[in-house]
Amino acid sequence: MVSAGGSLREASNRRRFARQSMDCLVQVQPIGSVQPDSPGCSSHCTCHDISDGGIGILADRAYPVKAQLLIVLQCEGRRQTHITSRIGSVVWAKPNSNGQNYRLGIEFRAG
Numbered sequence: 001m002v003s004a005g006g007s008l009r010e011a012s013n014r015r016r017f018a019r020q021s022m023d024c025l026v027q028v029q030p031i032g033s034v035q036p037d038s039p040g041c042s043s044h045c046t047c048h049d050i051s052d053g054g055i056g057i058l059a060d061r062a063y064p065v066k067a068q069l070l071i072v073l074q075c076e077g078r079r080q081t082h083i084t085s086r087i088g089s090v091v092w093a094k095p096n097s098n099g100q101n102y103r104l105g106i107e108f109r110a111g
Helices: 008-012
Strands: 024-030 042-050 054-059 068-076 081-095 102-108
Touching (some): 024 054, 042 068, 068 102
Antiparallel strands (some): 024 042, 024 068, 042 054, 054 102, 068 081, 081 102
């Protein structure tokens, strides 16, 4: 959110962690109680940007704000593939401009 008199650019510069643009495949799995109508695993996700504090992804379905997720990242390096996982919670979600998928902001759990 931008305060009165502030610009969007000023707001984005206040992030606690520097963001890096990466091209990784992402698998998302909800954690906790599974409701019959809750979304399952999303396998068609891509990473937009990532930092020590969180990740921005493009997902094939929306998840509710505060949903706890297991995030598995597969990033191709020059000589090897890097696979890692983190637990995080959705802090924002919105439909993508193409209307076919969703942009999600996920904050990683500390620790």
